[in-house]
Amino acid sequence: MNPPSPSIIKNRQVENMKNRALSWYKPIDPWLFILPTLLGLIVFRLGPIISALFISFTNWDILKKADFIGVSNYSEMFNNPAFFKVLWNTIGFSFIYVVGVMVFGLMLAVLLNQKLKGIKFFRSAFYTPVITSAVAVGIIWLWILSPKYGILTILLKNIGIKSPYWIGDPKVALFTVSIIQVWKMSGYYMILFLAGLQLIPVSLKEAAIIDGANKVQAFFKITIPLLSPTIFFVLSVSIIDSFRNFELIYSMTRGGPQNSTNTLVYDVYLNAFVYYRMGYASSLAYILLGIVAVITILNFQMKKRWVQYQY
C-alpha cells in the first residue's frame, strides 16, 4: 500500500482542526499569549524610542522643564568638528570589528569543526571571553599592554620590536580597542559559524575532492557558498553589535587620548549621563539609529546578490 501523499495528510489535519480537536481555538488566543511581550516592547522600547525623538528637539537636562529648541541640537552637532571625529571613530571601530570577528570567527570555527580529542575544551575556551565582563577584559588588557611591565611589551622587546603606546597614542588607540573587542567577541561568532558549518553535508565536499578539487578549492567553492546564509547572518548581527562598544571604552580609554576612541555610543552616554544633556544625547542617538537602519537595509538589499539559500 502506498503511503498517503502529503497533501492528503494536510487536508485531514485541517479537517480535524475544524471539527473537533481544536474547537476551543479562538483567533484572539495567540494575541493574549504575546500580549505581555508586546506591552513590554511598547512600554520599554517603542515608547522611549519615540519620546527620544521629541527630546532631541529640546534642551532637557532632567532638572528643568524642557524647552523646545527646534533643530539646534542637530545643527550644533553638525557644526562641531568633534562630532565628525566621533563619527569617523565609530565607523573605524565598526569596520575593524566586523572584518575582525568574521575572519577570526570563521577561522576558529573551521579549526574547531574537526573531530579531535578535547575539541570541546577548545570550543569553550574560545567562548570564555564572550561571557567575561568587558570591564575585567579591559583591565587585564591594560596590564598586558602596559608600556613598561606588560607581557606583550616584554615579549615584543625580546624579539627586538619597540611597542607603540597601545592605548596612549591617539593614532593607535582606536585600533587597539577594536582589536580587543574582536578578541572578546570572536568566540560568539565562532559558535554561529560552527553551527552553519555543521549543517553542510560532508558528502558535497567529499564529492568535490573526488572530482579533483584540493582542500583550498573545496573550501572556497563548496564551503563558503553553502555557508553564505550564515555569513549573511553574522554580518548583519556583527554590524549592529559593532556599535555597542561602551563598556570596553569606558574601562580602557574613556574616549581618549584626544577623542581618538570616542564613539557615538560613548558620546551618547557622556551627554546623557555625565553632562545631563538629554536633548543633545537623543539627537546623537537618532543619528546612530539612522546609521544602523541604513546599513541594515542596504545589507538586506545586497543579500540577493550573494547569499545562496540551499533549502
Added chain:
Amino acid sequence: MKKKIQILSIIFTVFLILGTPLFAAGQQDAAGTDKEITIQYWSWDPELKTRNETMIEKFEAANPGIKVELTTVEPKEYWTKIRIMANQKKLPDVFNLSSGYIEEWAQNGLLMDLGPYIQKDLNKDNFYMNLFDAVKDLSGTDKYYAFPYALVTTCLYYNMDMFDAAGVSYPDDGWTWSDFRDAAKKLTLDKNGDGVTDQWGYWFYGRYAHIESWIYSNDGNLINRDTMRFDPDSNAMEAITFLTDLVLKDKVAPSKKEMSAFRQQDVFPNGVAAMFVDGSWNIDNNRSVAGDSMKWGIAELPVGPHGNGSLTYGWPDSLAIPPTSEHPDAAWKFAKFAAGEGLTMDMVMAGKIPSYRPLTESEAFLEKGQQPANKGLLIKQAAKTMRTSFTKSWGEWRGYGAAEALGFNGVIDGIIDGDLTFKEAMDLADTNINKVMSRNY
C-alpha cells in the same frame, strides 16, 4: 475578533492606569494613619549602609515621633536617580549633595535656604564655619543652600623611604616650587642603568585635583568669575607651565601614557613615584594599596612664587533639604544630627575632614598608629580659604569621571603626552570650554 482585542486592550489599559495610583494611595494611607513623621534620607555610599542605620537608630531614639527612611544608591546611579526625583518634585527630605552641583541645584530652586536654621539652631563653635562659607560661595549667592559635613582637601603625599634613600629632607611648610622640583630631580632614578626611569620624582596628569591644587597654591584662577569664561590668569598659566615642564623639560614625572596600566591613585602607593598630589581621601587608598610596605607622610602643597599659602583647594560634601520637603523642621534636625553628633569617625572615609569640630579635633581623628603620622595637618588645611573651579557643566568642560580623557583634563594630557603643543592645547581649551560656558552663563 477585532472587538475582543479592543475590549481586552481597554481592560488592560484601565488596569494599568488605575493600578498605579491605587497602589500609591494605599501607601499614603498607611503613612497618614501613623502619627509619626517619616522623613526620607538618600545616601550615596553603600559602604556606609549599616553605619547609617545605626546613626538613624540613635537619632530616632533621641527624637521620638520622627522616623527616618534610608535609601542608599550606588554612586554611579545616584545623580541620575536623584535628578529624576527632582524632576518629579519628589526629592527626599535630606540627601547627599556634592559641591559641584550646588550652583545648578540652587539656581533651579531645588535647595532650601538653611540660613534661618543656621541662625537660630546651630552652635557655630561646633562647626568649621568657613566650610559653610565655601558652600555659600559655591552656590553663587549669599545663601546657605547646603549643610557641609565633610571636607576633602588636597595635599602632597611623599614616600619617606625614597626621600631617606636619596638623602632629601622631607617637605615642610617653607617648601617652594623650586625646592619641590629639586627634590623631584633627586628622586627620579634609573636604578638598573638601562636608560629607562624606574622611579619617578612625581606623578600627575590633567585631573582636577592634580592641576588646580597647584594653581591655587600660586593664587591663580582658571575661570574669570566676572565674565564666567575660561580665562586662566597669569598665575594659573605659570602653574600649568611649571607642571607640564616637570614632564617635558625636567623629566622628573612620567607622561600619562606611560602610566596607562595603573589606576591613577595607585601609582604612588605602588612605589612608582616618590611624590603625588591628590584629594585627602587618598589616605584611605594609600593605606589599602601600600599597607605597611612603605613609609609615607603628607605635607601641604609647596607655595608658588605668587601665592602666600592661605588658599587651599577643598570641596565639602554636604547634606541638602529641598523646599518641597513636607517636614523641613524634622529634616533640619536630622541633617544637623547626621553632620554633627551622629557622625562617627568610621563613617568618614579616612582623609575626609568632618565639619563637626568635636570629632575632627578629637584623638580619634588623628588615628594614631596609622600612616600618615601627621594627619593633624589636615585640620590646619580645613581652616584655610577654599577655592574650587566648580561651575555649571563643570564635569563637561573639566573632563571628569567617564569624560576624564576629554575636556580640560584631556588637553593637559595632550601636552604631557606630546600630542599637542602648549599653545595648541590652551587654544583648544579656550574654544571648547568657552563653548560650554557660554551655554550656561
